[in-house]
Amino acid sequence: AQKVTQAQTEISVVEKEDVTLDCVYETRDTTYYLFWYKQPPSGELVFLIRRNSFDEQNEISGRYSWNFQKSTSSFNFTITASQVVDSAVYFCALSVEYGNKLVFGAGTILRVKS
Amino acid sequence: EPEVTQTPSHQVTQMGQEVILRCVPISNHLYFYWYRQILGQKVEFLVSFYNNEISEKSEIFDDQFSVERPDGSNFTLKIRSTKLEDSAMYFCAISDRALGELFFGEGSRLTVL
Numbered sequence: 001a002q003k004v005t006q007a008q009t010e011i012s013v014v015e016k017e018d019v020t021l022d023c024v025y026e027t028r029d030t031t032y033y034l035f036w037y038k039q040p041p042s043g044e045l046v047f048l049i050r051r052n053s054f055d056e057q058n059e060i061s062g063r064y065s066w067n068f069q070k071s072t073s074s075f076n077f078t079i080t081a082s083q084v085v086d087s088a089v090y091f092c093a094l095s096v097e098y099g100n101k102l103v104f105g106a107g108t109i110l111r112v113k114s
Numbered sequence: 115e116p117e118v119t120q121t122p123s124h125q126v127t128q129m130g131q132e133v134i135l136r137c138v139p140i141s142n143h144l145y146f147y148w149y150r151q152i153l154g155q156k157v158e159f160l161v162s163f164y165n166n167e168i169s170e171k172s173e174i175f176d177d178q179f180s181v182e183r184p185d186g187s188n189f190t191l192k193i194r195s196t197k198l199e200d201s202a203m204y205f206c207a208i209s210d211r212a213l214g215e216l217f218f219g220e221g222s223r224l225t226v227l
Contacts, residue, residue, distance in 0.1 A: 037218070045157070045205060045218035091157060100145060100209055100216055101170055104157040 002027045004094050006105035013082050014113050021077045021108045023092030029053075034068065034075040035093040035102065045091070051075065082112045117141070117217035118208050124223045130195050135222045137189040137206030146189045147207040147216070148181065150174065157205065163189065196226045 003026040013019045025034065036048040049059065051068055059066045063080045079086055089109050093102040121136045137146065148160040161171040163181050178200075180192045189208075193200055206219040 035216075042220075043203060043223070044220040047215060047217065050215060093157075100147060100207075100214070101159045101162060101172075102149075102157075102216065103159070106156045 002029075002032075002094050002096060002103045004092050004103055004105035006090075006092055006108050008108045009106070010109040010111070012111045012113065015084060016081050017112075018078060018080050019082050019110065019112075021079075021090050021092075021110065023075045023077065023105060025073050025075065025092070025094045027094060027096060029096040032094060032096045035095070036066070036075075036077050037091045037093065037104075039089040039091065039107070041088070048077075079110075082110075084112050084114050086110060087112045117143075118206055118219040120204075120206050120219035120222045122222055123220070124225070126225045126227060127196055129198060129226055133193045133196055133200075133224060135191045135193075135204050135206075135224070137191075137208075137219055138187060139189070139208045143208040143210050143217075145209040145211065145214070146181075146183070147209075148191045149205040149207060149218075150202045151205065151221075152199075152202045160191075160204075193224075196224070198226050200224060201226045 005024045032053045034051045038046040038048055049066055056068050065078045067076045089107045091107045092105045095102045118139045127133050146163040149157050150160050151157045159172050161175045161181055162169045178194050183189050203221045203223050205221045207216045209216050
């Protein structure tokens with residue numbers, strides 16, 4: 001069975017601070033996909049990134065970066081120079097090879113204060 | 115422009131009533147999913163649908179739930195006799211392939227009184 005753990009329930013930072021959201025996953029499958037989604041106060045789920053298990057390169061997209069480490073089963077998400085608009089709930093999710101059934105973590109509430 | 119739209123955005127219903135939530139993809143996608151998020155909790159998989167049949171469902175998706183694409187476009191989730199614990203945000207998601215990018219709709223909030 002798959003499991004995703006986001007140990008940080010809530011994080012508060014001041015604008016312009018860097019913040020890292022942790023994600024630890026469990027699966028016995030060798031092929032799997034990891035995702036991050038953002039859920040702003042309006043409620044929709046916004047896709048941020050998908051990474052497959054064979055690609056351990058870190059990725060950077062603007063102020064966002066992701067650190068995938070298979071050795072520690074982690075897929076952490078860093079926001080550099082946070083902004084108030086980054087305030088949201090962030091979900092890490094996992095899917096295995098067959099089908100797109102995502103298993104979500106409990107989410108981390110990020111509050112960025114001005 | 116969202117890939118998928120959902121209606122209604124919010125529905126309030128009495129316990130025991132039937133509810134139909136609709137999902138309309140903008141373009142031709144082949145894989146459809148419903149997820150549920152009880153307020154303040156994690157997002158949970160309900161069901162996946164491909165080629166006009168259910169491909170996988172979770173233990174949450176019991177006999178009270180059903181899905182269909184009645185006109186080849188709309189993808190619907192029906193809850194036959196709603197219970198208080200069905201109150202949640204229901205998200206439709208679509209993909210153009212089995213492991214393609216998953217686009218979520220904006221959600222339909224269901225409140226059962």
